[in-house]
Structure formats: C-alpha cells, structure tokens
Amino acid sequence: MIDLHxxxxxxxxTLSPTELVRLAKNKMLEALAVTDHDTIDGIAxxxxxxxxATIEVVPGIEIxxxxxxxxxxxxxxxxxxxxxxxxxxxxxxxxxxxxxxPKIIKKLQELGxxxxxxxxxxxxxxxxxxxxxxxxxxxxxGYVKTAQEAFERYLAKGAPAYCEKFRFPPRGAIELIxxxxxxxxxxxxxxxxxxxADDLEKTLRTMVGYGISGIEAYYSDHTPEQTRWYCExxxxxxxxxxxxxxxxxxAINGICLGSGRGNLSxxxxxxxxxxxxxxxxx
Numbered sequence: 057m058i059d060l061h062x063x064x065x066x067x068x069x070t071l072s073p074t075e076l077v078r079l080a081k082n083k084m085l086e087a088l089a090v091t092d093h094d095t096i097d098g099i100a101x102x103x104x105x106x107x108x109a110t111i112e113v114v115p116g117i118e119i120x121x122x123x124x125x126x127x128x129x130x131x132x133x134x135x136x137x138x139x140x141x142x143x144x145x146x147x148x149x150x151x152x153x154x155x156x157x158p159k160i161i162k163k164l165q166e167l168g169x170x171x172x173x174x175x176x177x178x179x180x181x182x183x184x185x186x187x188x189x190x191x192x193x194x195x196x197x198g199y200v201k202t203a204q205e206a207f208e209r210y211l212a213k214g215a216p217a218y219c220e221k222f223r224f225p226p227r228g229a230i231e232l233i234x235x236x237x238x239x240x241x242x243x244x245x246x247x248x249x250x251x252x253a254d255d256l257e258k259t260l261r262t263m264v265g266y267g268i269s270g271i272e273a274y275y276s277d278h279t280p281e282q283t284r285w286y287c288e289x290x291x292x293x294x295x296x297x298x299x300x301x302x303x304x305x306x307a308i309n310g311i312c313l314g315s316g317r318g319n320l321s322x323x324x325x326x327x328x329x330x331x332x333x334x335x336x337x338x
Contacts, residue, residue, distance in 0.1 A: 058322050059314045060089040060114065061131065061243070061272065061300020066098030068186025070305025073102035076313075081109040083314050087327050089114035089133060089300065094149035095184050096137050114327065118243060119149070119233070122223040123259070129243035130226065131272065131298070132233035134334045142236035150184060152222035157185050163217040164190075164210065169199055187211045188304055203308055227266040234267060239333055241270035241298050245286060246278055257289065264293050269333065274299020274326070276316030296333060298326050
C-alpha cells in the first residue's frame with residue numbers, strides 16, 4: 057500500500073516531515089508522497105528521514121488553481137526543487153497565503169473572537185500557515201471543539217471568516233509543474249463543483265487539453281462507484297491513476313494515513329506507472 061497525497065507542517069499539516077515518514081513506516085506503507093500546499097519546503101527533510109526509515113518518498117506539491125469561480129487542485133509529482141522559475145512562481149502563492157492570513161484574523165476578531173496572529177503562528181510551528189492552523193487556534197481558545205466545527209462555522213468557503221487568495225489558472229499550474237520536470241495530476245475530482253457526471257467529464261477534457269497527465273481516482277472521500285468511474289475516465293483519456301488520503305494529521309477530519317476513512321487502499325502499481333512516465337520524460 058502507498059499514499060500519494062499527504063501534508064506536513066511545511067504547509068497545513070500537524071506532523072513534521074520526519075514524523076510523517078515515521079508514521080508511514082509504522083503503518084507499513086511502501087511509499088509516500090509529500091504534497092504540501094503551494095510549497096516544497098518539507099521535501100528535503102522527508103527524503104532525509106526516508107533514507108533512515110528505508111521507505112520510498114516521492115517529492116510532490118499540491119497547487120491551488122482557480123477554475124470557473126471555484127478552486128481546483130493540481131498535484132505535482134517528481135518536481136525538480138532546484139528549478140528557479142518554479143521556485144519563483146511558488147513564492148507568489150506563498151505570498152498570497154501570507155497576505156490572506158491577517159484578513160482572516162480581522163474577520164474573526166470582528167465576529168467577537170479574541171484571537172491574534174501569534175496564536176496561529178504557534179500552531180503552524182514555523183511552517184506555512186493554512187486554515188487548519190486557524191482551526192487549531194480556535195480549538196485551543198475554546199471557541200470550537202473540533203477542526204470540522206471551526207471550518208463549518210468560520211473558515212470554509214462561504215463562512216463568515218473566509219477570505220479568497222490568489223490562485224493560478226489550471227493551465228498555468230499544469231505548465232509550471234511540467235516545466236519543472238514533474239507530472240501533473242487532477243486531485244480529488246469529487247470535490248469539483250460539477251453539476252453532473254457530464255459536467256465533470258467536460259472539466260476533465262479541458263484539463264487534458266491543458267496537459268494534465270493523471271487523475272486521483274483513489275481518495276478518502278470517494279465512493280467505490282466514483283473510484284470505478286474515475287478509473288474508467290482515466291482509461292478513456294489515457295491518464296495515469298493515482299490515489300491518496302489527503303492526510304493532514306492524526307486529529308484532522310477523521311482521515312488516517314494510508315487508509316483514509318478506513319476503506320482506502322492505493323495499489324503500488326499507481327506509483328510504478330508514475331515512475332515509468334517520469335523515466336520516459338527525462
């Protein structure tokens with residue numbers, strides 16, 4: 057078993073890259089991809105930990121893109137972290153996140169919540185600040201009991217403390233990943249705001265036109281029927297199939313590393329196909 061969609065304290069996860077690798081080893085995973093939001097800062101530490109734990113770690117990233125008024129996520133695998141253009145563009149996304157954080161603080165304070173940026177920084181532990189860190193700060197302050205409650209009441213899109221941020225268009229995100237030598241994959245298609253199956257397939261065709269190479273068919277919140285359909289779409293459009301839990305930490309959203317909500321099982325053949333493609337590209 058493998059997990060190709062995870063997050064660390066480099067973005068909005070609650071485990072350090074080293075802790076994540078150790079947990080993967082304890083769970084007897086064969087391989088792990090570190091795909092932090094809009095950053096590759098956790099990759100070096102994860103690779104160093106993997107060498108000691110004798111587990112395979114795939115360097116990756118998850119980039120947020122804007123598509124028809126909604127957020128669409130693109131996973132990138134086997135990124136060349138030394139690519140200067142890639143690093144420069146990713147810095148733009150990180151700056152956008154930094155600019156959004158004070159706005160969220162202001163909205164929370166206007167709602168009568170006594171919370172400061174220092175509270176959120178403490179939860180991030182020096183990593184990139186994301187909304188899960190705001191959620192943890194709200195829990196510690198006693199305003200909510202769970203991260204899910206924090207998102208539903210304050211932080212989710214449409215909630216009173218939500219703030220938009222700059223995102224690349226999908227074509228730009230895909231091309232950025234490809235220019236850095238990576239493989240671009242459409243993340244968790246079930247989260248797209250599709251009206252129906254035909255609308256989702258239309259979006260996928262558009263992404264294929266932009267150069268997407270794969271689709272995340274195996275995912276914590278996908279039903280068996282959805283997984284089968286996404287695999288059929290992958291075959292129809294000659295796409296790679298990937299999968300992962302979207303793990304952010306042991307206490308986040310009830311998602312476990314490797315097994316998601318208990319019924320996730322991503323076969324190693326998904327990673328083998330990724331490796332085969334990357335070997336033909338380089």
